[in-house]
Amino acid sequence: MSIKNNLLEIKKQLPDNVTLVAVSKTKPVKDLMQAYDCGQRIFGENKIQEMAEKQLKMPKDIQWHMIGNIQRNKVKYMAAFVDLIHGVDSLKLLNEINRQAEKHNRIIDCLLQIKIAQEDTKYGMQYEDALALLDSENLKGLKNIAIVGLMGMASFTKDKIQIKNEFETLKNNFNSLKEKNSNLKIISMGMSGDYALAIDTGSTMIRVGSSIFGARNYSK
Ligand SMILES: *Cc1c(COP(=O)(O)O)cnc(C)c1O
Numbered sequence: 551m552s553i554k555n556n557l558l559e560i561k562k563q564l565p566d567n568v569t570l571v572a573v574s575k576t577k578p579v580k581d582l583m584q585a586y587d588c589g590q591r592i593f594g595e596n597k598i599q600e601m602a603e604k605q606l607k608m609p610k611d612i613q614w615h616m617i618g619n620i621q622r623n624k625v626k627y628m629a630a631f632v633d634l635i636h637g638v639d640s641l642k643l644l645n646e647i648n649r650q651a652e653k654h655n656r657i658i659d660c661l662l663q664i665k666i667a668q669e670d671t672k673y674g675m676q677y678e679d680a681l682a683l684l685d686s687e688n689l690k691g692l693k694n695i696a697i698v699g700l701m702g703m704a705s706f707t708k709d710k711i712q713i714k715n716e717f718e719t720l721k722n723n724f725n726s727l728k729e730k731n732s733n734l735k736i737i738s739m740g741m742s743g744d745y746a747l748a749i750d751t752g753s754t755m756i757r758v759g760s761s762i763f764g765a766r767n768y769s770k
Contacts, residue, residue, distance in 0.1 A: 553584040556762045560745075564756075568749055571615050573741075573759030575600065576766045579607050585762065586612065594636075594757050598624040605631055617701075617757055619673050622646045630654050636701040636738050636757075637663045639675045641688055644695055651694035659698045661738055664723055666716040667705040674702065677723045684731050699736025699754075700724050704744055713744050717751040724752075 551559075557572070564570060571594040574582045582593060582604065591611060595601035596618025605614055613633040620635065622643055629650035638644060638660045651658040662683070665674030675683070683689060684697065702720040704713040717739055728734045740748025740756035748756060760766060 553581060553763060554588045557585055557588055557590060560758060560761060563746070563749075565749065567754055569736075569755045571617070571738075571755060571757045572762050573617065573757050574604070574763060575618075575759065576768065577763045579604055581763055582608060592633075594759075598628050601632075602627045615757075625650045629656070629658065632658060634698075634736075635660045637661075637673065638697075639663045639673055641683055641686070644683075644689070644692060644697075648692040648694045657694050657696050659696050661699045661701040661736060662697060663701045663703075664720055666702040666719050668712070668716075669705055677726075680723070681727060681730075684727060696733060697731070699734050699738065700727070701738035703741070704739070704748075710747065714747055714751060717744075717748050717753070721752040 560570065569592065571592050572585050572590050573594040575596045586609065592613045592615060594615040594617040595604065598616065601614055601616060614631060615634045615636060616628060616632055617636045619637055620643060625646050635647065635658060639662065644660065647658055647660060662680045663674040664677060664680060700720060700723060704716040707713065720739055721737060724734060724737050736755050737753050738755040738757065739753045742758050742761035745756040745758055
């Protein structure tokens with residue numbers, strides 16, 4: 551299957567309210583351009599420097615999403631252009647994003663990453679911490695960031711029931727937090743292996759890599 555066919559196949563299945571982020575980490579610009587040439591404009595990367603290099607080389611109407619774990623000292627390399635940061639899990643990180651966004655006179659949209667997986671390898675905040683953060687006075691002072699939703703990653707397992715339960719947890723967290731904070735609009739959940747399940751459970755944004763671009767090779 552070609553990148554083009556893969557992409558069209560996935561898009562056919564997407565309800566109108568679900569946004570597709572094409573996760574292009576480790577892939578060369580020529581692969582991304584194939585997706586671009588069939589209309590894809592949102593790309594997700596998990597390394598800030600890799601994203602910044604691709605951003606320089608590619609058309610300027612692309613929206614770049616940072617989906618990986620973020621080192622605070624690297625925020626400055628993406629602050630000029632990043633459209634959405636998915637993996638925000640602390641006030642400290644928000645402070646730095648705000649500081650860098652201010653330098654560029656921008657407001658950067660962020661998602662709070664909630665830990666929904668059983669494994670301890672997955673990053674993210676507990677629901678209670680997200681609630682406290684959204685309520686905090688500190689947050690009100692940050693004029694150059696906007697928290698617009700939540701992101702989560704399910705456990706790496708074949709157990710569909712467990713995955714569905716984890717997605718439901720995120721959806722319920724979202725509904726509760728949205729009652730207090732009407733800026734929340736996005737639920738980023740679902741990857742190649744589980745996006746259909748995620749959409750059934752209320753995802754509004756899926757992050758799909760290998761089903762579009764093929765398996766990743768980390769050995770290079
Ligand atoms: C790599 C990655 C994806 C995409 O994974 P695939 O299984 O290749 O679709 C989605 N979200 C995050 C946070 C990732 O790091």
